[in-house]
Amino acid sequence: MNILSLFILIPLLTIIAIMFTSNMKQTRLVSAVGMGIQLVLAGILVYLYLAERNAGNMDAMLFYYDAVWFPTLNIHYTIGVDGISVAMIALTSIVVFAGIFASWMVDFLYREFFISLILLASGVFGFFISLDIFTMFLFYELAVIPMYLLIGLWGSGPKEYSAMKLTLMLMAGSALLFVAILGIYFYSAPEGSQLTFNLLEIAKNHIPIEMQRFLFPFAFIGFGVLGALFPFHTWSPDGHASAPTAVSMLHAGVLMKLGGYGVFRVAIYLMPEAAHEQAWIFLILTGISVVYGAFGAVVQKDLKYINAYSSVSHCGLVLFAILMMNQTAMNGAVIQMISHGLMTALFFALIGMIYGRTHTRLINEMGGLMKVMPFLGVVYVIAGLASLGLPGLSGFVAEMTIFVGSFQHTDTFHRVLTIVAASSIVITAVYILRVVGTLLFGPIKNDHFLHLKDALWFERLSTLTLLIAIAAIGMAPLWLSNMINFSLGPIVEKINGVATVAGLF
Amino acid sequence: MSIYDFMTMRHELILTCLVLLVLIIDLNLKQSQKHRIIPIAIGLFFIHTVVGFLPAQTGVLFGGMYHTDGLTILMKNILNVGVLIILFQSTTWLKKEENGEKISEFFILLLSTLVGMNFMISSGDFLMLYLGLELATIPMAALAAYTHHQTRSAEAGIKLILSSALSSGILLFGLSLIYGSTGSIYFDTVGALYSNAPMQVLAFIFFFTGMAFKISLVPFHLWTADVYEGSPVNVTSYFSVISKGASAFILIMVMYTVFHSIAYLWKDIVYLIAVMTMTIGNLFALRQKNMKRFLAFSSIAQAGFIMLGIIGGNKIGMTATVYFVLVYIFSNLGAFGVISAISAKTGKESMDDYDGLYATNPKLSLLMMLSVFSLAGIPPVAGFFGKFFLFTSAASGGYYWLVFIAVLNATISLYYYLLVVKAMFINKNDAPIAFFNSDTMTKIGLFACALGIFVIGFWSQVYEFIDAVTFAIVN
Numbered sequence: 001m002n003i004l005s006l007f008i009l010i011p012l013l014t015i016i017a018i019m020f021t022s023n024m025k026q027t028r029l030v031s032a033v034g035m036g037i038q039l040v041l042a043g044i045l046v047y048l049y050l051a052e053r054n055a056g057n058m059d060a061m062l063f064y065y066d067a068v069w070f071p072t073l074n075i076h077y078t079i080g081v082d083g084i085s086v087a088m089i090a091l092t093s094i095v096v097f098a099g100i101f102a103s104w105m106v107d108f109l110y111r112e113f114f115i116s117l118i119l120l121a122s123g124v125f126g127f128f129i130s131l132d133i134f135t136m137f138l139f140y141e142l143a144v145i146p147m148y149l150l151i152g153l154w155g156s157g158p159k160e161y162s163a164m165k166l167t168l169m170l171m172a173g174s175a176l177l178f179v180a181i182l183g184i185y186f187y188s189a190p191e192g193s194q195l196t197f198n199l200l201e202i203a204k205n206h207i208p209i210e211m212q213r214f215l216f217p218f219a220f221i222g223f224g225v226l227g228a229l230f231p232f233h234t235w236s237p238d239g240h241a242s243a244p245t246a247v248s249m250l251h252a253g254v255l256m257k258l259g260g261y262g263v264f265r266v267a268i269y270l271m272p273e274a275a276h277e278q279a280w281i282f283l284i285l286t287g288i289s290v291v292y293g294a295f296g297a298v299v300q301k302d303l304k305y306i307n308a309y310s311s312v313s314h315c316g317l318v319l320f321a322i323l324m325m326n327q328t329a330m331n332g333a334v335i336q337m338i339s340h341g342l343m344t345a346l347f348f349a350l351i352g353m354i355y356g357r358t359h360t361r362l363i364n365e366m367g368g369l370m371k372v373m374p375f376l377g378v379v380y381v382i383a384g385l386a387s388l389g390l391p392g393l394s395g396f397v398a399e400m401t402i403f404v405g406s407f408q409h410t411d412t413f414h415r416v417l418t419i420v421a422a423s424s425i426v427i428t429a430v431y432i433l434r435v436v437g438t439l440l441f442g443p444i445k446n447d448h449f450l451h452l453k454d455a456l457w458f459e460r461l462s463t464l465t466l467l468i469a470i471a472a473i474g475m476a477p478l479w480l481s482n483m484i485n486f487s488l489g490p491i492v493e494k495i496n497g498v499a500t501v502a503g504l505f
Numbered sequence: 506m507s508i509y510d511f512m513t514m515r516h517e518l519i520l521t522c523l524v525l526l527v528l529i530i531d532l533n534l535k536q537s538q539k540h541r542i543i544p545i546a547i548g549l550f551f552i553h554t555v556v557g558f559l560p561a562q563t564g565v566l567f568g569g570m571y572h573t574d575g576l577t578i579l580m581k582n583i584l585n586v587g588v589l590i591i592l593f594q595s596t597t598w599l600k601k602e603e604n605g606e607k608i609s610e611f612f613i614l615l616l617s618t619l620v621g622m623n624f625m626i627s628s629g630d631f632l633m634l635y636l637g638l639e640l641a642t643i644p645m646a647a648l649a650a651y652t653h654h655q656t657r658s659a660e661a662g663i664k665l666i667l668s669s670a671l672s673s674g675i676l677l678f679g680l681s682l683i684y685g686s687t688g689s690i691y692f693d694t695v696g697a698l699y700s701n702a703p704m705q706v707l708a709f710i711f712f713f714t715g716m717a718f719k720i721s722l723v724p725f726h727l728w729t730a731d732v733y734e735g736s737p738v739n740v741t742s743y744f745s746v747i748s749k750g751a752s753a754f755i756l757i758m759v760m761y762t763v764f765h766s767i768a769y770l771w772k773d774i775v776y777l778i779a780v781m782t783m784t785i786g787n788l789f790a791l792r793q794k795n796m797k798r799f800l801a802f803s804s805i806a807q808a809g810f811i812m813l814g815i816i817g818g819n820k821i822g823m824t825a826t827v828y829f830v831l832v833y834i835f836s837n838l839g840a841f842g843v844i845s846a847i848s849a850k851t852g853k854e855s856m857d858d859y860d861g862l863y864a865t866n867p868k869l870s871l872l873m874m875l876s877v878f879s880l881a882g883i884p885p886v887a888g889f890f891g892k893f894f895l896f897t898s899a900a901s902g903g904y905y906w907l908v909f910i911a912v913l914n915a916t917i918s919l920y921y922y923l924l925v926v927k928a929m930f931i932n933k934n935d936a937p938i939a940f941f942n943s944d945t946m947t948k949i950g951l952f953a954c955a956l957g958i959f960v961i962g963f964w965s966q967v968y969e970f971i972d973a974v975t976f977a978i979v980n
Binding site: 185 | 821824878883884885889893894896897900901905908909912913915916919920923926927930931965968969972
């Protein structure tokens with residue numbers, strides 16, 4: 001059996017096993033084991049992938065497997081990975097693994113909780129391994145829909161409102177995507193030959209420019225909604241704030257990356273000319289996302305809202321970098337996806353743990369937590385430093401690459417935008433340091449906080465997993481960026497190989 | 506013509522015998538044993554369904570009035586499966602005391618309409634089509650008024666018969682114009698002679714209007730909600746699934762074979778009707794609190810989606826339409842099955858009554874969730890595939906904006922489908938519907954839906970099988 005199919009099979013088997021568990025301990029044990037296997041498998045995949053590449057295999061996609069599903073419509077179950085998808089799969093398994101431990105104490109309808117969570121994860125895994133846009137779309141929607149129950153049942157605050165808003169907005173996004181996918185399908189092959197959903201096949205064909213102009217906005221905005229593209233980001237703060245810890249982690253950490261991944265895998269890769277033509281509109285929008293998200297985070301008082309807005313800003317940066325359409329910036333975009341995925345998951349995990357103790361998420365009601373929970377405090381500081389781009393942690397590598405890449409454009413429009421976007425680094429520092437200052441240091445504002453305990457073993461495991469990954473990328477970014485670069489090369493070539501149509505500026 | 510030729514009409518003949526048999530058996534049952542007819546009738550119908558799948562003879566009878574081929578047989582089999590599930594689901598309700606004396610009437614009326622639908626599907630000329638239509642409609646009004654001691658049910662019957670009479674009248678007028686202008690009522694001849702002469706266009710519009718009444722397309726949908734709400738749940742599910750599915754089958758066949766020469770004209774009409782039907786059906790469904798009424802409006806919106814298959818005018822379009830109806834049968838019957846099980850045990854039909862259902866009846870809630878997700882087109886259940894293929898067929902005709910409107914409507918519909926999920930899973934309720942056990946037959950009916958919803962999508966052979974017998978617009 002193909003190793004990639006295991007990434008869907010193991011979550012499904014885990015779900016089936018969970019159905020047979022009889023108490024909370026068994027359920028979470030089964031989930032942890034299942035996702036632990038998944039994590040190990042991801043490690044093996046990275047190893048096998050690198051070994052294969054070192055052995056000189058130059059195929060665009062490795063571990064390629066293809067099976068016909070619906071012959072008349074030529075729908076296949078086609079899977080395969082390149083460096084980018086391998087990195088995303090590794091990210092997903094880390095976040096899911098950490099998420100299981102972060103929700104160790106869920107006791108309300110625990111079976112349903114873990115089933116929904118793992119179902120969501122299997123959707124994400126399926127999305128990243130798919131090379132057929134039909135199955136890709138199927139997994140995409142599969143990843144979105146469990147969110148409704150996850151937020152609606154186990155969330156907090158105005159959870160029903162947030163759950164509905166999030167689901168409907170993301171589904172409206174997938175409505176746009178749907179049109180784009182059908183359009184791509186009907187122009188996927190030269191007149192008269194068999195149409196296909198296979199990404200690699202479609203890439204060989206040239207979609208007529210008029211169709212590209214029509215379809216590109218559908219595809220870009222469709223994925224952009226999930227990537228928190230301004231002005232379609234409003235589901236994100238509400239959704240993240242109301243979601244339970246593990247769901248926020250997975251959603252901000254992984255699910256939002258589906259947007260960025262899809263944008264360059266489908267929208268830009270298949271419709272490069274339209275991308276060049278229309279990039280300026282979306283560059284402005286993502287520029288707004290980056291700065292607006294950061295400012296939004298500055299004025300928020302609720303920890304989760306702060307992190308949600310900072311996710312809008314960071315994910316905006318991903319789309320921003322992808323739209324720069326050169327090798328360096330896109331490389332940065334992928335590293336940023338991974339780095340932000342880990343960071344934000346860590347943040348949400350920490351916030352969940354702090355909230356579980358203090359029962360408040362408002363920063364001005366808290367203070368001096370470093371004294372009572374040093375472990376969580378220290379991790380929070382490290383996560384914060386990673387988020388504001390301190391060298392030695394993953395955030396720096398990502399942002400540095402992105403801005404260097406963006407600045408390679410020599411025209412004023414791109415450079416001004418790059419400078420504007422880069423200003424978000426400063427704003428990020430403002431809100432991160434402000435939160436760290438009021439939350440962790442200073443006097444303890446509530447006597448009840450004095451009796452709080454520090455992190456328990458499963459919480460330490462959850463946070464340390466993420467922390468190690470962040471530090472690993474920060475210390476040794478080269479293997480990751482090499483892996484990405486190798487696969488990015490042909491894609492960037494295809495995008496820029498077309499006669500560049502000058503944008504409006 | 507030999508006896509053997511009559512076997513071409515196997516579906517209709519067996520079904521007619523079945524109706525008579527039920528009637529005879531019922532006559533010989535004592536007053537206190539009337540409920541025994543339930544397993545007998547279901548058993549007989551089960552055999553009929555199975556026999557339907559055996560290899561069948563195809564051909565033409567009565568000089569072209571009646572014809573069967575792979576496609577018509579498939580359509581009849583799909584309807585049979587749907588009806589079988591409905592019969593299974595209705596056992597709990599039929600056993601209630603109030604139905605004591607008229608159980609067999611339920612079967613006789615229901616199966617008579619099915620005979621009518623079978624004749625409609627197999628019709629080779631407009632006369633047979635009209636006969637089938639009437640046979641399918643009139644017993645249906647009696648079914649709607651089945652619990653006639655309830656005012657609402659009696660009202661539903663009257664509303665249905667009046668609006669059906671009107672729509673039949675319009676349809677018949679259209680047919681008379683067709684006959685007048687072409688001198689024939691045979692599909693093949695009419696199809697060959699049809700042009701865009703004003704009278705023939707008018708004739709088409711009358712015909713389409715008549716059919717639109719049956720499928721309840723906007724603006725001919727107004728009877729739907731009241732009739733659906735007033736009728737007993739199982740009859741409602743029959744209306745919304747079988748009757749609608751059969752009408753969609755016939756409409757697409759007639760549009761493709763008879764009116765193909767004015768396809769460029771009817772495509773505009775269908776476009777407009779599809780947009781209106783989806784949008785208005787959805788907007789009305791948003792505010793419904795009664796589960797039957799809610800599904801009535803949602804089924805109007807679903808009928809709008811079916812129009813997207815017709816508009817494609819190609820092979821994908823017809824395959825997708827038949828496939829969608831098949832999927833729709835399972836998903837909608839799943840939802841109706843749950844409503845009927847709850848209604849039969851507790852009499853509750855309002856969405857508020859479903860609050861907290863998951864805590865007490867998890868299996869029913871899960872089936873309901875699967876069904877509404879399937880209706881909304883969420884993967885991995887079958888509805889996703891149904892919608893995807895349907896929209897693919899519209900996109901193949903270049904109708905991208907129509908597809909966009911349709912998917913947006915699917916998103917709107919997701920809102921109200923999620924309201925049901927929210928009621929069952931999230932809303933708190935101090936006195937939820939207590940746990941109850943349905944009888945075995947109802948359980949089989951519910952399980953069949955769950956199985957269908959899960960399997961049909963992934964099992965691509967179903968699609969391929971349908972694709973093997975469908976055809977594109979004759980041009």
